[in-house]
Amino acid sequence: MSTTLQRRGRRKLVATIFGWLAGLTLFFPILWMGLTAFKTEAQAIATPPLLIFHPTLGSFATVFSTTNYPRYVANSIIISGSATLVALLLALPAAHAMAFFPTRRTRGVLMWMLSTKMMPSVGVLMPIYLLFRDFGLLDTRTGMIGIYTLMNLPIVLWMLYSFFRDVPRDVIDAGRLDGAGTWGQILRLLLPLTAPGIASTMLLSIVLCWNEAFWSINLTATHAATLTAFIATFSSPEGLFWAKLSAASLLAVAPIMVVGLATQRQLVSGLTFGAVK
Helix, strand or coil: CCHHHHHHHHHHCCCCHHHHHHCCCCCHHHHHHHHHCCHHHHHCCCCCCCCCCCCHHHHHHHHHCCCCHHHHHHHHHHHHHHHHHHHHHHHHHHHHHHHHHHCCCCHHHHHHHHHHHHHHHHHHHHHHHHEEEEEECCCCCHHHHHHHHHHHHHHHHHHHHHCCCCHHHHHHHCCCCHCCCHHHHHHHHHHHCHHHHHHHHHHHHHHHHHHHHHHHHHHHHCCCHHHHHHHHEECCEECCCCCHHHHHHHHHHHHHHHHHHCCCCHHHHHHHHCCCC
C-alpha cells in the first residue's frame, strides 16, 4: 500500500514539475516583452541582455504621442465584439439543427466547414482584397466584422454543436410539445442549460478576433485598423525598435489579458462542460 502511494506521489510530483515548466515556458515571452517595454532602445538591444536596469516610461510616451491608441482599442473592441455576436447568431440555429435534427450530410458539412480553417489565409488574399475593393469595404469596420465572422464561424459552430449534443433530446422534444419554436428552444432551454459552454465559445472567439493580424494588416490602413496593425506600425525597413515595439505589444495584449484573467473560471468551466457525466 505504501509503495503504491509513493508511486502516485512521484507521478504527481513529476506531473507538477512538467506543468510548471510548460507554464513558465509559455509565459516567458510575455514576461520578457514586459521587461523590454520599460527599457530604452539601447538597453533593449544590449548584449548580454540586461536583467537589472533603471525602468523608464519613455517608450510608452512615444507610443502615445505618435499614434492614436484609443482609436485602435475602440476598433478592436467593436470589431471583435460584433464579429463574435454575428457568428453566434448564425451558429446557434445551425448548431441546434445539426445536433437535434441531423441528416446524412451533417457530419460532412461540419468537416467541410472545419476544413476551411486549414487553408492558409494568404491563399485567398487576392480575391478577398479585390472583393473588398469593389464593394468599398477596404479599411472599414463593416468589412473587418464580415471577414472575422467568416473566419471564426466554423469554430463557433463546432463548439456549440458539441455542447448542444450533451443536452438530452427529451428536453428539446418536451419544448416542441409545449409549442416552442427554434428560437424558443434556443433561448428558453439551450441557453440556460449550456450557458458555460456558450460563454467560453464567445470568449474564445473574442480572443481569436483580437489577436488576428493577417487580415487587419492587409485590409486596413487607418480608420478600421486594430491593435495588431497598431503593433506593426513600430517596425520599419530600417529595423525594429524593440523597446517601443514591446511597449506597443504590451498595450495591445493588456485589455484581453485583463478580460481573460477576470473570466478564466467561466472559460475553464465552459471548455470542460459535459466532460464529466
